[in-house]
Structures are given as structure tokens and as C-alpha cells.
Amino acid sequence: MYDSTENSTTPEGSTNPTTYSYRIHAFELYAFSISFLVGLPTHSYVVWLIVKGTGSGVASGFFNLNLSFCEISSCLNSLFFVICTVYPFLTKLALFTQGFGITGRPLFQCLMCVERYLAVVHPVTFLKFKPLRYRVMCSTVAWIITLGSCLCCLLILVSGNINVHAWFFSLQFILFFSIQLFCLSAVLRVLKQSGPGERVREREEENHMKRRAFHLILITTLNIVIIYVPITISGFFTIMTKQYIPAIWFPALICFLLAGFVQPVLYLHRAGKLSCLCS
Structure with missing residues (x-):
């Protein structure tokens, strides 16, 4: 998440701290490069499928x-971090675009989980807010919050206060994870309820829809755990030790x-574009 060439503490027994630091830095550059080269075409393909109308369409997949x-x-953020090693004037742009991954990604994942939660637990309310204009309003607010987060990342990291940055994304993780955990538990509770007065076929179709929503929220929640738990642990470690150690941050960066790549794979699977791999 930060430049690994900064002063840091290397593990005990490292005979060459400078070489160790640059080795970690090289691994980070490889990770950023893979994220850009694989992520950009994958997410662009998903955008093309949604706009084209393949799968569930623009409205339901907004x-x-x-x-x-x-x-x-976020993929462009990875590109900027790679390029700024050669062109340092792009560093501020790389720091600014961190907010898309720190806030934008989990925020839109939460909106997807809340949408599934309303569809299963409060279907009447879901039908009321189903039109596209409500999704556009929520997305507009989400983008404003995300851009605000980008600005905060830039100001915090330019000031060099790594501890504040660690608190910044750690508190966001706790908030977003709590929302998704609530949606997951609520959908699970509704899924376990039986409907004795319903027809068998209707009950099976409803249960299939509930299970699909539950699986989506579960995978999304596990995804956000993979994203933020390692980074949060690294953040608290940085806060306690008051120093940045590349070896601690590198596994969190990989996660x-x-x-x-989890969400695009899920969408491609639902759209039937991974059938050749599944077979």
C-alpha cells in the first residue's frame, strides 16, 4: 500500500536490509502489474456484458x-503505482486513486448485499425501490463518498501520517463488514423459515431465490474479509509499532x-461465460 523503499525495519537476521527492502518492492510491482494486466480486461468485459444486456441486464446489474x-x-491505481517508480510526479495521482479500492469497492458490495437483503427479507419494499432511478441515486451518493475518500487518502498520505491512514481504512472495514454480516444473518434466518401454506413448487422456487441471494451475500462477505482483515491487522501492527514494515504489508496487498477478481468471476459465471471452464 505504500512505497516499500521508505525507511523500514527489516527482520532479524537479514544480512542486507537494503536488498531486502527492494526485493519486497519488486514483489509489490509484480503484484500491481498483474492486477492491472488481468483486472482491466476482466472488469472491462463485465462492463461490456452489462451494457450490452447479457445476463441480468443494466437495471438489475446496475x-x-x-x-x-x-x-x-483500482486497476489504474495499480498502473499508477508502477509508473510512479519511473515518473514520481504521478505519485499523488496514485495516492488519490487508492480511495476507489479502500472505499468504493466495499461500498458498492454493500449496496449489492442490501439489495439482496431487501429482495429476500422485505420484498414489498424491494419492489417499491426496484426502479432504476433509486439505484442511480444510491450510486451517485456512493461515488461522492468514494471521491471524498480518495481526497482523504491523498491528504493523509501526503502528510506522511501512516497511523491515521491505518485507522481510516480499518474503521471503514468494520462498518462495511458489519452491514454485510447483518444482511447475511437476516437472509439466513429467512431462508431457514418454512412456508407450510405454500405450494411445493412455489416454495422450491422461492427457496432457490433465497439460497442464491444468501450465497451471493456470503461470498461477498468472505471477499471483504479477505480484502480487509489482513490489511487491518497490518494497520494495527503499524499503529502499535509506529513503523512501516514491507514484509508485513505484502501479504495484505496480495489479498x-x-x-x-471475485465479483467479476461471479458475474461471468451467472452470465454463462465460464461454462467452458466449469465443464
């Missing part, structure tokens, strides 16, 4: 569409980058 745009911005 939050997924915004999430893909946010992930594309952060790889977790961005």
Missing part, C-alpha cells in the same frame, strides 16, 4: 456495473489485489 467501474479505477 450496482455491479458501478462496482466494475470502481475496480477499473487486497486478488480479492478484486
